[in-house]
Amino acid sequence: MAKKEANSRKSLIIKLLIVVFIIFIIGCATQEVSVPEEVLEKPEVIEEIPIEDVLEEPEEEILEELEPVEEEVPEEIIQRDNTGLGLTLHDGFTISEFTERGLGSLRFMAFSPDGILFVTMPSISGLYGIIPLGGKVLALPDLDKDGKADEVKTVISGLNNRPHGIAFYNGYLYITGEDKVSRYKYQNNGDIGKAEHVVNLPSGNSHVSRTIGFSPSGKMYVSVGSSCNVCKEPRRENAAILEFNDDGSNKKIFAEGLRNAVGFIFHPVTGEMWATENGRDWLGEDLPPEEINIVKEGKHYGWPYCYGKKIVDPKFNDANFCTNTEPSLWDMQAHSAPLGLRFIESKQFQEWEGDLIVAYHGSWNRKVPTGYKVVRLDIEGNKIVGEEDFISGWLKSGSKKGRPVDAIFDSEGALYISDDKLGVIYRITKIE
Numbered sequence: 123m124a125k126k127e128a129n130s131r132k133s134l135i136i137k138l139l140i141v142v143f144i145i146f147i148i149g150c151a152t153q154e155v156s157v158p159e160e161v162l163e164k165p166e167v168i169e170e171i172p173i174e175d176v177l178e179e180p181e182e183e184i185l186e187e188l189e190p191v192e193e194e195v196p197e198e199i200i201q202r203d204n205t206g207l208g209l210t211l212h213d214g215f216t217i218s219e220f221t222e223r224g225l226g227s228l229r230f231m232a233f234s235p236d237g238i239l240f241v242t243m244p245s246i247s248g249l250y251g252i253i254p255l256g257g258k259v260l261a262l263p264d265l266d267k268d269g270k271a272d273e274v275k276t277v278i279s280g281l282n283n284r285p286h287g288i289a290f291y292n293g294y295l296y297i298t299g300e301d302k303v304s305r306y307k308y309q310n311n312g313d314i315g316k317a318e319h320v321v322n323l324p325s326g327n328s329h330v331s332r333t334i335g336f337s338p339s340g341k342m343y344v345s346v347g348s349s350c351n352v353c354k355e356p357r358r359e360n361a362a363i364l365e366f367n368d369d370g371s372n373k374k375i376f377a378e379g380l381r382n383a384v385g386f387i388f389h390p391v392t393g394e395m396w397a398t399e400n401g402r403d404w405l406g407e408d409l410p411p412e413e414i415n416i417v418k419e420g421k422h423y424g425w426p427y428c429y430g431k432k433i434v435d436p437k438f439n440d441a442n443f444c445t446n447t448e449p450s451l452w453d454m455q456a457h458s459a460p461l462g463l464r465f466i467e468s469k470q471f472q473e474w475e476g477d478l479i480v481a482y483h484g485s486w487n488r489k490v491p492t493g494y495k496v497v498r499l500d501i502e503g504n505k506i507v508g509e510e511d512f513i514s515g516w517l518k519s520g521s522k523k524g525r526p527v528d529a530i531f532d533s534e535g536a537l538y539i540s541d542d543k544l545g546v547i548y549r550i551t552k553i554e
Contacts, residue, residue, distance in 0.1 A: 205548065207523050209515035212498075217513065220538060220549040221262060221271045227542040228260075230333060230462065230528045232288045234295070236310050237533060238263045240277065241540055241547065242297065244284040248542065249331060257281030259288065259297060261312035262547065269536075269549055275312050283325075287334035287344065291368060294318075298332035298344055301325035303370060321370030324359045329382045338393045342366040345397070347382040352402045352426045352437055361425055363397070363417060379422040379447060385462040385528070386417065390476075392504070394418070398460040398480065399450070401429055407488055410435075411453035412460050414480070414499065414506060421448045452506040457485035458493035462528030466498075468535035470552040477501050481526035481539060484517065491517055496526050496539060513539070513550070 203209045204218040211217055226243040233239055239262045246256035259278040262271040278285070283299030290296070294305040295314055302322050307315035323332055329347025336342055348361040355361055358375055363383060365376040386397035395417040401410035402425070410429035417423070428434050428444035430453050454460060463480045471477075477498055484493035494517035500508035516524040525543040532538065537550040 202553075203515075207515060208518065209513055210511075211550070212510075212512050214553055215550055216553050217548050217550045218269060220264075220269065220547045221274065223544050223546045225260065225274060225545040225547075226258065228527065228540040228545055228547060229286050229331075229542055230288050231530045231538060231540055231547070232290055233530065233532060234261075234290055234308060234310075234312070235293075238312050239271075239530075239532070239538065239547070240288055240290075240295070242285045242288050244286055244331075245282075249284060249286065254284045254300075254330075255282050257283065257285045257299070259285060259295075263312060269551070271547075277312060277314055278306070278317075284330050286331045289334045289336055291336045291342070292340075294368075296320070296334055296342070298323070298334040300327075300330045300332060303332075303334065303342075303344065303366075321366060321373065323364075324357065327360060331382075331384055333384055333386065335386055335388065336368070337388055337395070340368060342368050342370075343376060343386070343395070345380070345383045345386060347384070348425065351404065352435070354426065354438075363395075365419075376419055377417045377421050377423065379425045379427075380415070380417070381425040383415075383417070385460070385481075387463060387465060390465055390467055394504070396451075396463065396465075396478070398463055399423070400459055401456060402426070402435070403457075403487060405435075406456070407490070408456045411450070411456055412458050413450035413454070414452040414460070414463075414478070415448070416451050416504060418448070422446065423448050423450075451504075452499065452509075454482075454509070455492050457488045459483035459485060460493075461526075462530075462540075464529040464531060466531070468531045468537070470535035471537070474498060474500075478506070479512065479529045479537065481529050483525050483527060484522060491520060491522065493517070494522060494525060496529065516541075 202211050202216050209217055227248040229242045231241045241260050243258040245251045245254045258276055261275040261277045265272055283301050285297050285299045287298035293308055295308050296305045303320040304317050305320050306317055324346050327347055327349040333345045344364050346360055346362055358378060361381050362378040363376045364373060366373050380399055382400040383397040386395055388395055397415050397417050399413035399415055401412055415423055424447040427438050427440045428447055431449045432444045432447055434441050434444055460480050461483045463478055466474050466477045477500055480497050482493035482495050485491050495514040496512045497509055498512045499506045524541045527540045527542050530538050539548045
């Protein structure tokens, strides 16, 4: 009995101890912990800075020390055609419009002694307009050298004889209309004196353009087209190039048998005359070829009896006559209508020095149009050994956007091309 009571007391003591331990643990868990006051303080608030202060520009003196970075623009993304016409140029060149469009049927060009570009405009209705009224000569100065004409200055107006050829020589501006050569004393800055009559020319022909040029020796030459498409000429002065003194005296036939040698120039080394030649119509899509000829005094170049390399024209079938004529130097696609040409003497075209630039005006009656471009002819000595397009794109899918006429280089080596369809002059330069 005593043992049982002892065990009961022992069990009670153990329970009491457990209760005391639990109360101690609960008391410790609920006791407030003392934390130092400095730890409980709020962190310092950083002052807010306005965004415009952060983006403030560097001081001026700092900007002056910064060197500009020039990024090289890949050549393939440089705009080559700045005309909006979709033209294609040879690699390394760019084209823009030197004048505004709509200036009229702009034809042949010449630079004045003081570097102003002049151009002829035959009439308000074009070279072959029914009423040849309103012919002009325009001056296009570019005094600030920005590649754009500063103004369009009408130097001569009211011409009714289709002014076409133009040249500066010995202090005069020479202009050839269909029926005569006139000259004007040049007074610089695009100003001229009164008209002086030089010499009358054959007129009334089917081909009305008259082109003028001066040889290195100072002789004056004028090309006169044929009176018909294909015929025996009633007078030798037709379909010929005439020679004069610069005052119009001492006229003679320099060369003949040239149906329509619209453009001619003189070789910068040999002094020989090189000319384009437009062949007859209605002999087929691919005959006769257009030609480049080296024109020599006293020679006959075949028309109307033969063409090209002394090929007999079936209309006359006179093989005997053709044995005594001069063959063409270079044959080109029939009906391309090559007009102006120019030897390359330009620091911007140095790799082609001595080659020819030729403007193809384009066909008028070929079923599949051809021409409407500017080409380069590869020259070796006095031979042409190749041809390639330099500018194309005026003819696309039968649509004729423009018609190149003449070509000329300025003193800085830029190339200018006249266009009598859009009435504009283009300027072509090398991409630096």
